[in-house]
Amino acid sequence: MNESELHRIDRSVKRWLHTSREFILKKMEESLNVSEKTGRKDLVTNVDKENEKFLISKIRTFAPDSQILGEEGFGDQIRQTKGWVWVVDPIDGTMNFVKQRDHFAIMIALYIDGQGVLGYIYDVIGDQLLSGGPDLGVFNNDEVLAAPANVSLRDGLICVSGPMVMHNYHNFQTVVETSSGLRIYGSAGIEMIHVLKGETVAYVSYLKPWDFGAGKILAESLGLAVTTVDGKPLDMLSSDFVMVATVQAQQDILPIIGSNV
Amino acid sequence: MNESELHRIDRSVKRWLHTSREFILKKMEESLNVSEKTGRKDLVTNVDKENEKFLISKIRTFAPDSQILGEEGFGDQIRQTKGWVWVVDPIDGTMNFVKQRDHFAIMIALYIDGQGVLGYIYDVIGDQLLSGGPDLGVFNNDEVLAAPANVSLRDGLICVSGPMVMHNYHNFQTVVETSSGLRIYGSAGIEMIHVLKGETVAYVSYLKPWDFGAGKILAESLGLAVTTVDGKPLDMLSSDFVMVATVQAQQDILPIIGSNV
Numbered sequence: 001m002n003e004s005e006l007h008r009i010d011r012s013v014k015r016w017l018h019t020s021r022e023f024i025l026k027k028m029e030e031s032l033n034v035s036e037k038t039g040r041k042d043l044v045t046n047v048d049k050e051n052e053k054f055l056i057s058k059i060r061t062f063a064p065d066s067q068i069l070g071e072e073g074f075g076d077q078i079r080q081t082k083g084w085v086w087v088v089d090p091i092d093g094t095m096n097f098v099k100q101r102d103h104f105a106i107m108i109a110l111y112i113d114g115q116g117v118l119g120y121i122y123d124v125i126g127d128q129l130l131s132g133g134p135d136l137g138v139f140n141n142d143e144v145l146a147a148p149a150n151v152s153l154r155d156g157l158i159c160v161s162g163p164m165v166m167h168n169y170h171n172f173q174t175v176v177e178t179s180s181g182l183r184i185y186g187s188a189g190i191e192m193i194h195v196l197k198g199e200t201v202a203y204v205s206y207l208k209p210w211d212f213g214a215g216k217i218l219a220e221s222l223g224l225a226v227t228t229v230d231g232k233p234l235d236m237l238s239s240d241f242v243m244v245a246t247v248q249a250q251q252d253i254l255p256i257i258g259s260n261v
Numbered sequence: 262m263n264e265s266e267l268h269r270i271d272r273s274v275k276r277w278l279h280t281s282r283e284f285i286l287k288k289m290e291e292s293l294n295v296s297e298k299t300g301r302k303d304l305v306t307n308v309d310k311e312n313e314k315f316l317i318s319k320i321r322t323f324a325p326d327s328q329i330l331g332e333e334g335f336g337d338q339i340r341q342t343k344g345w346v347w348v349v350d351p352i353d354g355t356m357n358f359v360k361q362r363d364h365f366a367i368m369i370a371l372y373i374d375g376q377g378v379l380g381y382i383y384d385v386i387g388d389q390l391l392s393g394g395p396d397l398g399v400f401n402n403d404e405v406l407a408a409p410a411n412v413s414l415r416d417g418l419i420c421v422s423g424p425m426v427m428h429n430y431h432n433f434q435t436v437v438e439t440s441s442g443l444r445i446y447g448s449a450g451i452e453m454i455h456v457l458k459g460e461t462v463a464y465v466s467y468l469k470p471w472d473f474g475a476g477k478i479l480a481e482s483l484g485l486a487v488t489t490v491d492g493k494p495l496d497m498l499s500s501d502f503v504m505v506a507t508v509q510a511q512q513d514i515l516p517i518i519g520s521n522v
Contacts, residue, residue: 040441041441041442095418095441095442096418099417099418099441099442099460099461100418100455100460100461101460102460156360157356157357157360157361157447162426162437162442162443165423165426165427166426166427166429166434166437166438166443168427173427176423176427177427180301180302180356180360181302181356181423181447182423182445183445183446183447184443184444184445185444185446186418186442186444194361199360199361199362199363200360200361
C-alpha cells in the first residue's frame with residue numbers, strides 16, 4: 001500500500017476515534033447500564049456496545065470488503081486472515097471505566113493479509129492517542145514517538161496481570177522480584193502505552209485478539225518484542241498469554257520462566 | 262486555629278508546591294543524579310534532595326518554631342508531637358520519577374499537637390493537587406472533593422503493594438480475589454489520590470510517616486478509615502502497615518485477614 005493511501009486511512013480512523021471519545025465523554029454524564037459477561041470481573045456497558053456499533057458502521061462504510069472482529073460481537077465471525085481485517089475494542093479496561101471513570105482506551109487494529117498495518121490506542125480521559133504502524137512510524141498524538149531504550153528487566157518496571165502474579169504462573173514472582181518493581185493498571189491498552197513510551201520494560205497478561213492487536217502493531221513498529229509468554233509467534237485471531245517487552249527484557253524473562261530464548 | 266489563619270497557611274503551602282512543581286519540571290530536562298538508599302529498589306535523586314531543602318527552607322521562614330520531618334533527612338529529629346509538626350515528602354514515588362518521568366507526587370502534612378490539620382498531595386505531571394483538612398474540607402485543585410461512596414470490597418478495586426500480594430501477607434491474596442481487581446501504581450501519593458476520589462476502595466502498604474501523613478489527613482476528612490492493617494490507630498511518627506479504605510471495605514477486609522473489626 002502506498003503512503004498516501006495509508007495516510008488517508010489514518011486520517012479517517014483518527015476522525016472516528018475523536019468522535020468516539022466525544023461520545024464516551026458525553027455518555028459518562030449519564031448513568032451506565034452495566035452487565036456481566038463471563039463473570040463479575042468481566043463487565044460490559046451500553047457504552048461499550050454503542051461505541052462498537054459506531055466504529056463498525058464507520059469501517060463498513062469506509063471499506064465495505066473488510067472483515068471486522070469486535071470485542072462485543074457486532075462484527076463478523078472471522079476464520080481466515082486474507083484481505084483487510086479490522087480488530088476493534090470499543091472500551092478496553094471496562095472495569096476501570098465503570099469503577100474509576102478513567103484509565104481505559106479505545107483500540108483499533110488494521111491487518112492486511114495477516115500483516116499488521118495500523119494500530120491505535122486512545123487513552124480517552126488522558127486524551128492521548130498512540131497511532132501508526134511499520135510504514136507510518138509511531139506517534140503520540142501529533143509527535144513522533146521514539147523507540148524506547150532497550151532496557152533490561154532488572155533496570156525496568158514490569159506490568160504483569162494480578163492473577164499471574166498471585167498464582168506465580170510460570171515463575172512470574174521471580175520475574176517481578178528481578179525487575180525494579182510491579183505495576184498494574186488494569187487495561188491492556190493503558191499498560192501497552194507504558195511499554196511503548198519506555199515507562200515499563202514489559203507487559204505480560206492473558207489477552208484476547210482485541211486486547212493485543214493495536215499494541216502489537218505499534219510495539220513491533222518500535223522494535224519491541226511481541227510474542228506468546230514463551231517467546232513464540234502470536235496468532236492474531238487467538239487468545240493467549242502475551243508478552244510485550246524490550247528485546248533485552250524478553251531475553252531476561254524467558255530463562256526465568258523456563259523457556260529457551 | 263481560626264479559619265482565616267488556616268487559609269493563610271493553605272495559600273502559602275500551595276505557593277511553595279507550585280514553585281516546587283516548576284522546579285521539578287525544569288530539572289527533568291536535565292539528567293538526573295540517581296543513587297540507592299537501602300537498596301536498588303529504594304532510590305533518591307538530586308531533585309528529591311533539592312526539593313526537600315527548598316520546602317524546608319520555606320517552612321522555617323514561614324513558621325520558625327515548627328519541627329519538620331523530611332524523608333531525605335534535611336529536617337529535624339522528632340521525638341514528640343507537641344506544637345507544629347510538618348511532614349515533607351519531596352518526591353513520593355521516586356522509582357516512578359526515575360523510570361517513568363510520571364506518576365509521582367509532592368506531599369506535605371501539617372500536624373498541630375498531634376492532630377492532622379492540613380494535607381497536600383500534588384500529582385506533578387497530572388497537575389492535580391489534593392489539599393485540605395478536617396476544618397477546610399478537601400479540594401481537588403480548586404473544586405470541592407465530595408466524600409467517596411461507602412463502597413464494599415467486592416464492588417471496588419484495591420491497591421495492595423506488590424510484596425504483600427506476592428507473599429500473601431496476612432491472607433491478602435484472598436482480599437484481592439474478593440475485590441473487583443488489583444491495581445498497583447507505585448506511589449503512595451498516587452494510590453491515595455485514587456482512594457480519595459473513590460476510584461479504588463482501599464490501599465494497603467507498608468508506609469513511612471512521610472508516605473501516609475498527608476493522605477491520612479485528607480482521607481479522614483472525607484470519612485475514610487485510616488488505620489494500621491489490623492485496624493488499630495496509626496502513630497504519626499512510626500512506620501507501619503497502613504490501610505486507607507472506605508468504612509465498608511475496611512469492615513470487609515479485617516475478617517479476611519484474621520483481625521477483629
